[in-house]
Amino acid sequence: MKVMILCGGRGSRLKEETDFRPKPMIQIGNKPVLWHIMKIFSAYGLNEFIMCLGYKGYMIKEYFLNYEAMSNDFTVRLGAQHKITFHSNHEEKDWEVTLVDTGEEAGTGARIKKASKYVEEDQFIVTYGDGVADINIRELIDLHEREGRIGTITGVRPASRFGELLTQNNQVIKFQEKPQVREGLINGGFLVFTKEFLPFLRQDDDCRMEESPLEELTAQGQLSVYAHEGFWQCVDTYRELELLNQLWRKGQAPWKKW
Numbered sequence: 001m002k003v004m005i006l007c008g009g010r011g012s013r014l015k016e017e018t019d020f021r022p023k024p025m026i027q028i029g030n031k032p033v034l035w036h037i038m039k040i041f042s043a044y045g046l047n048e049f050i051m052c053l054g055y056k057g058y059m060i061k062e063y064f065l066n067y068e069a070m071s072n073d074f075t076v077r078l079g080a081q082h083k084i085t086f087h088s089n090h091e092e093k094d095w096e097v098t099l100v101d102t103g104e105e106a107g108t109g110a111r112i113k114k115a116s117k118y119v120e121e122d123q124f125i126v127t128y129g130d131g132v133a134d135i136n137i138r139e140l141i142d143l144h145e146r147e148g149r150i151g152t153i154t155g156v157r158p159a160s161r162f163g164e165l166l167t168q169n170n171q172v173i174k175f176q177e178k179p180q181v182r183e184g185l186i187n188g189g190f191l192v193f194t195k196e197f198l199p200f201l202r203q204d205d206d207c208r209m210e211e212s213p214l215e216e217l218t219a220q221g222q223l224s225v226y227a228h229e230g231f232w233q234c235v236d237t238y239r240e241l242e243l244l245n246q247l248w249r250k251g252q253a254p255w256k257k258w
Contacts, residue, residue: 001048001141002119003041006108006168007129008054009033013236022056024129025063026235029248032063033235038095043257044127044137046125047094050118052102052111091258109200109207117197117204126209127189131234132244132255135190144192150222151214152192156232160257185202185225188232231255 011023020025024034026214038049053060063070071090077083102111111125123144125137135154144152187210200213207213217223231254235241247253 001046001121001123001125002048002050003038003048003126003127004050004112004115004119005034005037005050006111006128007051007060008057008102008104008106009129010055010112011130011236014238014241016238017241021059022054022129023235025056026060026130026241026252028132028241028253033073033132033244034060034129037127037129038092039258040132040135040255041125041137042092042095046137048096048098050098050100051129052100052115054102054104054106054111057099057101061099063135064099067092068257074157091233103205107208109209109211109213110203110205112209113198113201113203113207116195116201123192123194126191126193128199128234130236131189131232132253133188133190133229133232134230134254134257135226135232137190140190141192143226144224145245147224149224150194150196151217152224152226153214154188154190155225155227156188157184157229158186158234159187184225188228189234190226190228205214 007022007024007025009023011018011026014023014026017023024037025032027033028036041047041049048175051060067090068074068086069084071092073087075085075087077085100115100118102114106114133156135155140152140154197217200216201207201209214223233240233244235244244253
């Protein structure tokens, strides 16, 4: 099963970073958030990826073209017999990455439709290039196959932006800093589809997966939900980026399954 990652957005709320690089290339630790997302799937044996490129997509192409050199020690022999010898092995040697230009202005649905020509299997996964989670991918796929619908969306409970006070008789009896929202789920990415979803999409740039395609699936009773109660975090603001970097530096990254 191939994993399609949406990498084309501009990330306007992180302009201090995305003026210079595409959002999926923003770093957590010394690796792009895109690498972290791929490692989540790879931990479950999913190593075939399709990158839907847009804004500054050439930087993602350059990253993978130079991956061997940037991930290993190596010796270069100069001259007519030019040769490069790599001395160490990274853990991503089985990854297969297809990079697809889907247009700078394309919506998420249009990107999926344009890249779908590289999907041979009946099922494929779609996720965003800016969110990590301690999600059990095997359970997600099992639920999708068990329910037998065209699509399955992962519902998550994001952390509140504010601390929560529980009070009694004008006294605070519990304070919790930025707890998860207690009610309602939001789209957390990590979606599974059969190829029956593709006719719901158009190649027009204004086609957004989250609008009429998923709305139509819902109206036809063809969209399941996998409720993920664990850690989930997207990178929409500098504060969220700092949170993920702090967790990584402390060795407390919940999404690190490898």
